[in-house]
Amino acid sequence: MRLHRLSGDMGILAGAFVLLWFAPSFASDYALQISFRVMIYLTLAESWNLLTGSVGLVSLGTASFVGLGSYVAFGLANHFGAPIPVILVVCALAGAVLAALVSPALFRLRGVYFTVGTLALAALLQLLMVNLPTFGGASGIFLKHDPPPLASLYHDALSVALVASLAMAICARTRISVIIRAVRDDEDAAAQMGVRPYRVKLAAFALASALIAMAGAVQAINLGAIEPYGAFGLQWTIDALSMVIIGGIGWRLGPLAGVLFVVMLGEMLANYPEAHIAITGVILIVLIRFAPGGIVGMFARLFTRSTRLSSP
Amino acid sequence: MPDFGTVASAILSGLLLGGMMGLIALGLSIVLGVMRLVNLAHGVFLVMGAYAGLYFLKLTGFDPLLALPLLALGIAALALPLYRYLLAPLAQRGPEAQLMTMFAVAIILQNLFVFVFSADTRSIERSYATLPLSLGAITVPLIYVIGFAIAVALILAIHGLIAHTGFGRDLRASAADPAAAATLGVNVQRVQMLTFALGTACAGVGGVLIGVAFQFSPSSGGAYLLNSLAIVVLGGLGNVPGTLAGGMILGLLQSLGGLTLGDGYRDIVGMALFLLVLVFRPEGFLAARRA
Amino acid sequence: MNAAAAPLLEVTGLVKRYGGVVAIDHVDLQLWAGTITGVIGPNGAGKSTLIGMIGGAVTPSAGHIRLGGRDISRLPASERARAGIGRTYQIPRPFLDMTVAENLEVAQYSMAPLIGAGPARSARIELLQLTGLLDVAGVPARALPLLKRKRLEVARALALKPRVLLLDEVGAGLIDSEITELITLIQAVADASVAIIIVEHVLRVVRACCARSMVLNFGKKLIEGPTAEILAHDEVASVYLGTGGARQSAPAAPKDEAAPPPRDPGSLSQLIAPRSSAASRPPLLELQGICAGYGQARVLKGIDLQVHEGEAIAILGANGAGKTTLARTITGAINPTAGTLRIAGNDAAGRPAHDIAGLGIAHCMEGRRIFPTLSVRDNLLVAARRVDRATAQQRLAAVYELFPILAERAAQGGTSLSGGQQQMLAIGRALMARPRLVIFDEVSLGLAPIIMDRLYEALATLKAAGMTLVIIEQDVDRALALADKVYVLEHGIFGLAGDPRDIADDPRLRHIYIGTAD
Amino acid sequence: MRKLHKSLQAGVLFAAGALGLTQGAAKADEIVIGASLPLSGPLAGFGSFQQWGYKHAVDEVNKAGGIAIGGKKEMVKLIIRDDQTNPNLTASNTQTLLSRDHVVAMLGSCTPALVNAGALVAERAKKPIVTGCDPLQVFTSVRKWKYAWDIFFSVPDLTVAPFKMLAAAGVTTNKKLAIWHDNGPDGQANGKKLWPAFAKKFGYTVVQNAEFPINNAQFTSIISEAKAKGADVVLVDAVTPPAVAIRKQMASEGYKPKVLDIEKGAEPVQFAQALGKLADGVLVGGYWDPTFPYPGAAKLAKDFEAETKLTSSQHIADSYAAAQILLDAIAAAGSTDADKINAAIAKTNKTYVVGPIKFAADHTATLPIVSEQWQGGKTVIVWPKKAATGKLLFPMP
Structure with a gap:
């Protein structure tokens, strides 16, 4: 039954992938730009939803891995002239390795302490990059060669987003989901049943970090220039988190709904630059107050059957 | 190698500044303890306090440090409707909803400050803020000593309030088990509202001190928020004297880090220390002293 | 039992210290496959700590645990589970948002991630059948009543295919008929390959299931042997039951805890609100057609109740009948969805909890709910509201007179007390408001019989002093002995109400409360 | 399953609808140009000046009837988006302006990180971008530009100015120099390389070289070290908030060097407003002042102050000039074709409000540097002599 649902998702x-893959041949440049942004944010949001909505690790460390991916990608491109698929694979590995390296420390922390720990990690990495001249210091690094054209970058972002969505589908629709939810609901009780919570959390953390690092790599190549304040900026973390909360935390479709909503809203409000942020804030407050399960939660109440991954 | 005077002055000013940071962190700590809310608008409330001090001086000509109680009350009063209309309705909805709401409040207020006060860097100009205080080879800014004294006095007052009054008992009970406290007759919403106001007032008073001693702009809040979080963790959640000690330790170590590695590494030392404490004593470095 | 064969589980010199307190002090234990061993002892004897150390939730300070010859003392809980140790929690901890079947899948898939879906399913069905949960396989665990949650605990542990099964207080909180069902289940589970440890207050379970038993007291093994002999032993009786002439000779419980309450109720007037003088006064508490519940689940379906000043009311009922929901509705923790709630004539439905407390209703909550960060004294003072310092001190003195141990421990942290002391603190705290009516919710739950006696003496003293009481209890005998009037909750309505003597003899009580005679 | 499908469909429809809504319908007879500016975040102060400069130039052209394209006068429409001081947003804003609003050319943001992020996008899209607010050497180090143009000061000009000024003023110091700089890009470039090199050339001894985080607030140990070492000259590279903190803490540490030059941070009027009397004597390099003898300089500052009731800043000048250069180029090209505009920009040779502009082969036009000193709440140009509006206050009070 569960596998049946998985194949449906697949x-x-x-x-969707095939349809979107051919978008460059009929969509406008603008639609492609927006889609690129959606794919990047979708990857971040899916990863954050896996960590927080499913495993229950409230992370504020998204920026750490975006920045890591950016810097690793530039290193590979500038020093080795690596092609993008290679860059993506290495960045994914780097993300997973960093996650594995810091997890012995971070997983000792529970609840709000884990959250501030991830926040501190991002701040620490940013400060280190600013101060270490090896990585370009505060000036950052430029890509030596021109980035590939938009259509090609779009395909990269689409592929990363597909990998992220596939991974989430597997996490949500197979027996893995039972294990993940057990760890989130009651770590101790899960351990008493033979689940190794540390490994489960580490696997989820490494997976999410690998995905985020890949998104960071694609975004950095798109920019052509990186520096610590942008690459490790808190804004990445806040974006991922607010998109999932707006979309509906813990819901399978929450990240997608949140990303679409926030990106569209940003585009619509862009013509009012002075008030843009304040209006976003007001909308956020109203949504949180009156749509507790986010956009998806709101819609789900209208249907009887729900596609809920798990309750928050 | 820097001489004795430089080292001693750095250590002392680190400690004094840490005391002021302790007051700011205390506001964050009590709100976190009682409401389980990491108040992401804490830094913006600090900036609000600084603007309040600046305009108080401009409009009345009186020294804002002398009018601190008045300013604190004013800022606390602004926090009440925020609690009543934005946070209280979300009380049953878990911490994320309140967290995101306060984040939204923070960006709205910051935007509002840019709009009303412009993005300019401001400072509350007082003559004593630029006087040195020398003791032999040791020189520290007089304002650090004044700020430290005010911060310590307030922290001790809040400690007394929480440890020895009926309100403090209600506060501790609400923090430990809100449902049980309500059943015993404690108006938990009122306690939370007053705690939120008190926490906001701490940020506001800290903001006036920062405004006099340093400078501020609408976007200054973020750095203080991060520092305060580090201090809360260092001092142990809900541990009032620990928060003061945590602030002073962080200030001291940042000064020492700056001296030994260069000032570029000040913040790195703070962050690294913060992570280390988190990892080895997640309940806080000084949590053992907790009652 | 084959004494010559190597034991399946061997515990040697096990020690657990918490700071200066020794919870388990050099305990040895040997278990052979195919046996069931009972572990009994008073509250705080270290029974749950022992289970925790064997299961891996608690790290031993010293000593060794060997499973089939392999030292597992330092392994984390997950590895012990994989090595073949299954445990249940005293208070069930199912994954609430998962269905019953999914709860079992957690154990299945963690042990054998690649097991085929078919075999896993048939193994699940077999387990669900064995534990009597097949009909609720698709129900979220959140919706299960206590008995089924306890069964789910057992089923989850069995899904590990354990070699050693640790059952922690599976009988606690269950009524007689439910305990009978559990005994049947345990006996069905036992087979030649499994060693079972049962930690239990309910002696019926131990008697029925365990061939051998050991008694723990103050962290030490007091005695071990065949269950029948153990239970007949004088020393055990004095330690565990607090009965008989052995009381002086054994440290059954600290003396101060067992001291009788003051005979002179004079000081109690500080804690009991004076009666109103009006001749035609309305009932102190009046419920009409009260309905309440959580979300979609309707728990109370039309409750009518009147409590007059000075009355002692007992509310009985099986687990899940809605007793605690009723208490929470009266005290404002949840709002009724229909009906009227009047307190001394004032409409109180929908008012917040602290308002209702202000009207003179105190609630001595299930689970005690002591504030861990407050001292004993501050725990008490929280409840003395809107009174001057002198009055609060008088009330404090009166509570201390009722429970002298609280005066001794006044400056200590609230949760540093033993279970019985914490319950006294909870009662004292409810009285500090000088309430007009107190609801006592499951005050005796999880306590040793001697402490239960002591608490019920205190309640009797309060009643004698004129206090209005609502007692919510599972223990029928104690409640019937104290109450003027008894109500029995069944599926959210009062199935039976009346004078305790009539109720006690009423055959319907047996039907409603204990279940059918067989 | 069906629900999921429905939701996906709904999502796609919603997205398509939203995109349709936001498609900016540019009128046929408009020339659209775009800019992404830091209107919020730490650089919001700069952003607001630039926004005024850009808008002012566009307004003037429109008041004069617009620009002739193919013989027909068309109005200019300027679309501004906020990048929140985040280079990721500068890039995506620029992408959107190019692809959605079909702007014919861009105006730059402020500071290297933001300007470069936008310029790289425009460069790839082959659309011209004219910017100020990006030091020339940083700008040219990114790549060889084809479509991006920068008018700003040259970094060596700025860093050498204090030395040249002191030499010209003929004042005596003990030639002991303390350098304090933040760890931002220009802070590191000036503080680590350029200043030490010039110090050697001009015969100064660097007794201290301290680096601090960009938003540092606590400088007492740096200051007391310089004081202990007896440096007479202090050169600082910092943004305004730490600049204010540095000046305050120097006073409260009782440290009075004879010369204090704070690059970047001491430039805006808020620096002096925040410090009051303490600002007196502080030196800073500048590239524009209303007293400059260029057409429209005095009027520009007057217009700004009349319109906004705020004190003007040099940032209105480079942004105003950048916009004028672009608009002139569009007019010269008589077309909205990117390459024609770009070729016209390359041919720019005219004196603007910031001085004569003629782009070098590396797409830069250098603005001359002056040394300014705060005196009584106002800046006075003290060097070079031909631009001077006042006398150097020495030593610093």
Whole structure:
């Protein structure tokens, strides 16, 4: 039954992927730009939803891995002339390795302490990059060669987002989901049943970090220039988190809904630059207050059957 | 190698500054303890306090440090409607909803400050803020000593309030088990509202001190928020004297880090220390002293 | 039992210290496959700590635990589970948002991630059948009543295919008929390959299931042997039951805890609100057609109740009948969805909890709910509201007179007390408001019989002094002995109400409360 | 399953609808140019000056009837987006302006990180971008530009100015120099390389070289070290908030060097407003002042102050000039074709409000540097002599 649902998800994802893959041939440049942004944010949001919505690790460390991916990608491109697929694979590995390196420390922390620990990690990495001249210091690094054209970058972002969505589908639709939810609900009780909570959390953390690092790499190549304040900026963390909360935390479709909403809202409000942020804040407050399960939660109440991954 | 005077002055000013940071962190700490809320608008409340001090001086000509109680009350009063209309309705909804709401409040207020006061860097100009205080080879800014004295006095007053009064008992009970406290007759919403106001007032008073001693702009709040979080963890959640000690330790170590590694590494030392404490004593470095 | 064979589980010199307190002091234990061993002892004897150390939730300070010859003392809980140790929690901890079947999948898939879906399913069905949960396989664990949650605990532990099964207080909180069902389950589970440890207050379970038992007292093994002999032993009786002439000779419980309450109720007037003088006064508490619940689940379905000043009311009922929901509705922790709630004539439905407390209703909550960060004294003072310092001190003195141990421990942290002392603190705290009516919710739950006696003496003293009481209890005998009037909750309505003597003899009580005679 | 499908469909429809809504319908007879500016975040102060400069130039052209394209006068529409001081947003804003609003050319943001992020996008899209607010050497170090143009000061000009000024004024110091700089890009470039090199050339001894985080607030140990070492000359590279803190703490540490030059941070009027009397004597390099003998200089400052009731800043000048250069180029090209505009920009040769502009082969035009000193709440140009509006206050009070 569960596998049946998984194959359904796979089908939809494959269909969407094929459809979107050919978007550059009929969509406008603007639509492509927006889609690129959606794919990057979707990857971040899916990863954050896996960590927080499913495993229960409230992370404020998204920026650490975006920055890591950016710097690793530039190192590979500038020093070795690596092609993008290679860059993505290495960045994913780097993200997973960093996650594995810091997890012995971070996983000792529970609840709000884990959260501030991840926040401190991002701040620490940013400060280190600013001060270490090896990595360009505060001036950052420029890509030596021109980045590939938008259509090609779009395909990279789309592929990363597909990998992220596939991974989340597997986490949500297979027996893995039972284990993940057990760890989130009651770590001790799960351990008493033979689940190794540390490994489960580490696997989720490494997976999310690998995905985020890949998104960071694509975004950095798109920019052509990186420096610590932008690459390790808190804004990445806040974006991922607010998109998932707006979309509906813990819901399978929450990240997608949140990303679409926030990106569209940003575009619509961009013509009022002075008030843009304040209006976003007001909308955020109203949504949190009156749509507790986010956009998806709101819609789900209208349907009887729900596609809920798990309750928050 | 720097001489004795430089080292001693750095250590002392680090400690004094840490005391002021302790007051700011205390506001964050009590709100976190009672409401389980990491108040992401804490830094913006600090900036609000600084603007309040600046305009108080401009409009009345009176020294804002002398009018601190008045300013604190004013800022606390602003926190009440925020609690009543934004936070209280979300009380049953878990911490994320309140967290995100306060984040939204922070960006709205910051935007509002830019709009009303412009993005300019401001400072509350007082003549004593630029006087040195020398003791032999040791020189520290007089304002650090004044700020430290005010901060310590307030921290001790809050400690007394929490440890020895009926309100403090209600506060501790609400923090430990809000449902049980309510059943015993404690108006938990009122306690939370007053705690939120008190925490906001701490940020506001800290903001006036920062405004006089340093400078501020609408976007200054973020750095103080991060520092305060580090201090809360260092001092142990809900531990009032620990928060003061945590602030002073952080200030001291940042000064020492700056002296030994260069000032570029000040913040790194703070962050690294913060992570180390988190990892080895997540309940706080000084939590053992907790009652 | 084959004494010559190597034991399946061997515990040697096990020690657990918490700071200066020794919770388990050099305990040895040997278990063979196919046996069931009972562990009994008073509250705080270290029974749960022992289970925790064997299961891996608690790290031993010293000593060794060997499973089939392999030293597992330092392994984390997950590895012990994988090595074949299954445990249940005293208070069930199912994954609330998962269905019953999914709860079992957690154990299955963690042990054998690649097991085929078919075999896993049939193994699950078999387990669910064995534990009587097949009909609720698709129900979220959140919706299960206590008995089924306890069964789920057992089923989850069994899904590990354990070699050693640790059952922690599976009988606690269950009524007689439910305990009978549990005994049947345990006996069905036992087979030649499994060693079972049962930690239990309910002696019926131990008697029925365990061939051998050991008694723990103050962290030490007091005695070990065949269950029947153990239970007949004088020393055990004095330690555990607090009965008989052995009381002086054994440290059954600290003396101060067992001291009788003051005979002179004079000081109690500080703690009991004076009666109103009006002749035609309305009932102190009046419920009409009260309905309440949580979200979609309707728990109370039309409750009518009147409590007059000076009355002692007992509310009985099986687990899940809605007793605690009723208490929470009266005290404002949840709002009724229908009906009227009047306190001394004032409409109180929908008012917040602190308002209701202000009207003179105190609630001595289930689970005690002591504030860990407050001292004993501050725990008490929280409840003395809107009174001057002198009055608060008088009330404090009166509570201390009722429970002298609280005066001794006044400056200590609230949760540093033993379970019984914490319950006294909870009662004292409820009285500090000088309430007009107190609801006592499961005050005896999880306590040794001697402490239960002591608490019920205190309640009797309060009643004698004129206090209005609502007692929510599972223990029928104690409640019937104290109450003027008894109500029995069944599926959210009062199935039976009346004079305790009539109720006690009423055959319907047996039907409603204990279940059918067989 | 069906629900999921429905939701996906709904999502796609929603997205398509939203995109349709936001498609900016540019009128046929408009020339659209765009800019992404830091209107919020730490650089919001700069952003607001630039926004005024850009808008002012566009307004003037429109008041004069617009620009002739193919013989027909068209109005200019300037679309500004906020990048929140985040280079990621500068890039995406620029992408959106190019692809959605079909702007014919861009105006730059402020500071290297933001300007470069936007310029790289425009460069790839082959659309011209004219900017100020990006020091020339940083700008040219990014790449060889084809479509991006920068008018600003040259970094060596700025860093050498204090030395030249002191030499010209003929004042005596003990030639002991303390350098304090933040760890931002220009802070590191000036503080680590350029100043020490010039110090050697001009015969100064660097007794201290301290680096601090960009938003540092606590400088007492740096200051007391310089004091202990007896440096007469202090050169600082910092943004305004730490600049204010440095000046305050120097006073409260009782440290009075004879010369204090704070690059970047001491430039805006808020520096003097925040410090009051303490600002007196502080030196800072500048590239523009209303007293400059260029057409429209005095009027520009007057217009700004009349319109906004705020004190003017040099940032209104380079932004105003950048916009004028672009608009002139569009007019010269008589077309909205990017390459034609770009070629016209390259041919720019005219004196603007900031001085004569003629782009070098590396797409830069250098603004001359002057040394300014705060005196009584106002800046006075003290060097070079031909631009001077006042006398050097020495030593610093």
